[in-house]
Every structure is written in structure tokens, then in C-alpha cells.
Amino acid sequence: MDAPRHVPDLIDALRADLEGVAFDVEHVEALLGPVAAGALHREEVVPALRATTSAVARGGDDEALATLTRLFVLGCAVPRTGLDRALTWVGTDGAQRLGLVAAAGNGTDDEVRALVDLRPYAAVDGHGEATWWLASDLGELATGRALRTDHVLGVGGASTTLAQVTVRDERARALDLGTGCGVQALHASRHVTHVTGTDISRRALAFARFNAALAGIGEDRLALREGSMLEPVAGERFDLVVSNPPFVITPRRADVPAYEYRDGGRSGDDLVRDLVAGVGDVLAPGGLAQLLGNWEVRRGEPWDARVGEWLDASGLDGWVVQRELLDPAQYAETWIRDGGTSPERDPDGWAQRYGAWLDDFASRDVEAVGFGVVTLRRPHDESRARLRRLEEVTGTVQQPLGPVLAAALAAHDWLAARDDDALAHERLRVAPDVTEERYLTPGAVDPQVVLLRQGGGFGRAVQVGTATAGLVGACDGELAVGQIVGALGALLGTGADAVAADVLPTVRGLVEDGLLLPV
Structure with a gap:
């Protein structure tokens, strides 16, 4: 199998080499410079090739870093002697034994080419900063060819999104369903005692095993299993399930290639539907499942109609953000x-596949495809009312969102335990990132529009009335909600009951969204 090999002593030596030459995101971007680094993020390699060629020619401290960048990130051939200098401990021979490179010969000037993409990774999630090296298959940019159908994907926008929205509190057992190269399992390993990763692809599991070993995570903490969807863990229970599943909606035709990393072999959005409906089978009480997905929007239906049915079928708390x-x-x-x-x-292949996709969507009256994040939870108390929330947030959000989602779930539980009479006895304070905006026409005394704007998280802007704005302005943690409502009732001349009926539903929403915080 053409994938990295698990040779512990050589992996330890490789880790020492990569640390020794500072093969990390910060130093690679400094080597390239802002122009070349920015171009590389846009998948344009020419500036990066020029920058690394110059660094190798200059020699000195940057030569080893430039050599590894050219070899593993840009897909260029490098001379054997240059790689031996860059990988002092593992050397070219050790890198070959690990399945990372192929050398044309044993001469000092013989070319060595990468068999995998191996690059530094840095991200910030709800647990803090994470840095590793991640191996995956070389991409089209490096090979100049279309991807193989068993391609093992590295870190893309979807996997980064999932890592940032995942709740990162301490848990005992986690499942990374469809682990791929293992990036979600690595993130989970920082706050979960034991992680299980599953994938239908043996090659993906080999990459994940290599990446875990390179990160220093032993098999006693991360178990990898082969199999489809939930089959390898049937009958088990987990406190956290994360999944960047093969959710892409692909025509099921012989002349359209299916890629293991993105195509689940199901028609339409059936795979995501079944995962949402069935993941509760492996969730422990209080357990969370967070996954990405696509869903079809059929003609004449709102986008949340089908996904709402999936949430109802799951029997779990459900929150979908499109x-x-x-x-x-x-x-x-x-x-x-x-x-x-x-x-x-x-051009011929493009036209044929384009037509196949359009025909497939037309066969089910699909007029759009949504993408988003699904959060599911098995409540400790199965008798209480379920959380059911579906919303569209297409603007800029402030990542990581994991802590925001965790706080919102906690706020939902806090509110569920309090009717309006109990809420009236609580004290609230305004979250520190909330500002108030008032819009008046010239010469007017009273504002026509009052907005409460959230600076972090989802960046929500909530329009409120005069009474709610007054209540929020008085929420400094000193007075109970009922005391403020009573004072507003006297001030406005409407009575406390009328003010409570007007403001308390909005106050509940502000608490759930994190604009108001319980003291």
C-alpha cells in the first residue's frame, strides 16, 4: 500500500529533524515572505518556487527549511545531498523507508521526489493553539494530474471549520468518524482521554496512524478502525462525535468518478440524513455530535424543511447553522x-460531468444545496423539551466558535430550568463584547431603531424595543430582572406585567445567544 509506514524509531528521528530546522508554519511563511505565502494560500506556486530557489542558492540557515518546503509542500525534486543535510537524523534512506520519498539513485546529486505532502499545521480551536505536521497525498498542484479516487486529503477549509466549531471541554471518549488523515482526531486528543478514528479507506488510516505517531500520540490513546460510518463502533457510546463525512452530493453514474474522501456512495444527501438520524445510537447521555454536511433544497421548500425532519428523526437536541x-x-x-x-x-470531460451533475439535481427537483454545521446532543434528561434550532448565518463569524456553541447550549439548559417567575429573580449582566447602536432621524428625540450588536462569535445584531433596551442597559448584575421590570413599568406607565410580557421573550433570546449573561 502506497502510504506512509509506521516505523517508530524513524518517526522519532523525523520529528527531531523537523523540529531542528524549524519546519513550522511561522518559519515557512517567513521564508517565503508575505507575497509568496499569500499566493500559495491561493494555490499559486510560482512566487514560492522563486523564493525557495533563492534560499537554497544562498545556503546558510534557510537552506534546509527551503529544501523541505520545495520537496514536501511544492512537490519539487531536490538533490539527495540536500535532503540528507536537511534531515540529519533520518536522512534520505530513512525517509524512503517511511514511504515519504523516492530517490532516483544513491548519488549525491540524484533527484529525490516526495511521495506524500508533508507540511506544518497550525490552528487555534476552543482548546487553544495546536501545531503538528500532517502527511496526506500530494495534491493536483504538485502532481499536475487529476486526483486518484482513493486520494487522502490534507487540511482544507471544511476540516478547519469543523476543528474550530467543535466544543472542547474535557471528555472521556471521542469518535472521529471518517478520520481521513486524522486531523480531527489530533485536535480531540488534546482534551479527550481516548479517541477512536474510523474510515472506510485503509490508505487514510495509514496516514492517520503516521500523523498520530509523528505528533507523539500513542496507540493507547488513539485507536483506528476500518469500516463504513458507524459500523465499526456499533454498540459503543461516546461523549463526543466529530465528523467531516463524505458529504458531497455526486451523481451515481459510472462515468463520474467517486472519491473516497468526499463521496459516500449514496444518492443525494442520504448519507448526511442517515448520520444525523442515527448518530444518537453511539452518543452517551450528555454526549455531543458535531458534523459538517450538505443538504438539498427542493423546489418549493424552505432550506430548513428537510434538515428539520432529520433533527426530529434523531430524537436529540439539534442546532443547524447554514x-x-x-x-x-x-x-x-x-x-x-x-x-x-x-x-x-x-473540455469534453468537463462538459460531460457538468451535465451529469445538472441531470442528477433535476431528477430530484433540487434548486440549491446548503452547507453548514450540525450540532446534536443527547440530553441527560430525556423527558424535557428538545432544543430545535435552524438558522442561516452567512456573514463573517469570529472563530473559534466552539466556546460560543458550548455557552449557548449551557444557556439553553439554564433557561429551560427557569420559568418567567424564576427568571425574574435572576441577575443578568451585559456581555463585554456587546454594543448598542441607536438610529434617529435628524431632529428626532427618540431613536427609530435600537440594535444590540455582538462583537464576537456569530456577530449577531438584535433589534430591540425601548423597554428591552432599557432593561439591557440596567443589567449590570446588581438588580434582579424582576426589579428592573418593575421600575420600567412605573417609568413607562404600563405596569410591570405588561413590560414583562413585552421583554422577557427577547431577554431569553439574548441570554441564549450570549448577549446577556447570568450572574
């Missing part, structure tokens, strides 16, 4: 290009 909505043509273009087919390189 982040993007694409029409069928946009969706087809995105994923045909993702597989390495373009109209410039293969």
Missing part, C-alpha cells in the same frame, strides 16, 4: 474542479 447556499451550477463547478477536471485541461 453557512452557504449554492445553486446547482455553482455546486457542480466547485466539485468537478475539486477532482482535478477543468474546462481548460479537459
